[in-house]
Amino acid sequence: MPLMNINGNNLYYETYGNPDAQNTIMFLNGVMTTTTSWALYYPFFEKLGYRIVLHDFKGQMKSDKPEGPYTFKEHADDAKKLLEELGVVKVHLIGTSYGGEVAMRFAIDYPEAVASLVLIDAASEVDEISKLFVEGWKHLAQQQQGEAFFWGAVPSLYGNAFVAKNKDFLAERAKLMNDIDPNYFAGQVNLYETYVNDLNLTGELGRITCPTLVVLGENDLLTPRKFADILVKNIPNTEYMIIPECGHVTIFEQPEALKTAMIGFILKYC
Incomplete structure (x- = not known):
């Protein structure tokens, strides 16, 4: 398992594609997930000649889980x-949910x-x-009961249409959570506390100077449209896409x- 000592x-990290490629993309995970959540995406960019970098934040699945609190600046x-350490000077950042918040902090700093x-x-x-919502996840994580944790989080994450069509898939994922390492939940608690206590970027969004694409699931309950509107209003150079019949994930x-x-957007800036 590739690990790098950082701070x-x-x-845990993964790299794909040509290490000498002119353009690099870094994917940044949602809070509950790991690098495998991008398996449907990075191969397309790899075929287009990009170098790909993925990693788990501290506190996430395959990385160390030190005592918190953490900060987005640390991530x-x-x-x-x-x-x-990988020799990358400039990067295209793609982040979802918690990973998007880390991406904003990165672009500001x-x-x-x-x-x-x-x-x-x-x-x-x-x-x-x-x-x-997040305090509810924290309470569930502290119980360290994988299947109950998964089902408790589902209503705030997935859209109704997806749940209706994918009940068997979700049930399988829920059962897999019963075998997860208990340390996963300890890391999750630290990450949730980071989200609740340290997410305060609005006043600094004007410092983001790169082209930005904001994507929102139309039926996102956790971060509804008002939050995407704030990003579009305050980040100087943005494009905005709302995807119908879609929740938070x-x-x-x-x-x-x-x-x-995302492919069309990034190709414009290479």
């Missing part, structure tokens, strides 16, 4: 140092290192309802529409 923690700094930014179902701040619910959007 005192071992981070962004970890990602920057990982890229430096290291504008010279970002060629473009794709933000999928991400927010620059939290409100009381989103806090309640657009990367799983509408992969074909999302692939078309």
Whole structure:
């Protein structure tokens, strides 16, 4: 398992494509997921000649899970140092949910290192309802009961149409959670606390200078349209796409529409 010590923690990472490629894409995970969540996406960019970098944040599945609290600035700094160790100077960032928030922090802190930014179902701040959703996840994670944790999170993540069509798939994923390492839940608690206590980027969005694509699932309950509207209003150079019949996890619910959007967008800036 490839690990790199970054800022005192071992981070799991993967690379694909030509290491000497002119353009590199870094995918940044949602909070509950790992690098495999991008399996439907990175092969297309690899075929187009890009270098691909993926990693788990500290606290996530295959990386170290130190005691919290963490900050988004720490996650962004970890990602920057990982890229430096791999010899990457400039990167296209694609992030979903928590990963989108890390991507924004990265673009704010290291504008010279970002060629473009794709933000999928991400927010620059939290409100009381989103806090309640995440506090609910935290309570479930503390119980360390995988299947109950999964089903407790599903209503805030997936759209109704996807759930109706994929009940068997979701049931299989729920059962797999029963075999997960208990350390996963400890890491999740730290990540949820980071989201609730440290997500406060709105006042700095004007510092993002790269072209940005904001993507929103139309029926996203966790980060509804008002949060995407804030991004579009405050980030200077943005394009905006709303995907119908889709909840918070657009990367799983509408992969074909999302692939078309992100490939077309990034090709404009290479």
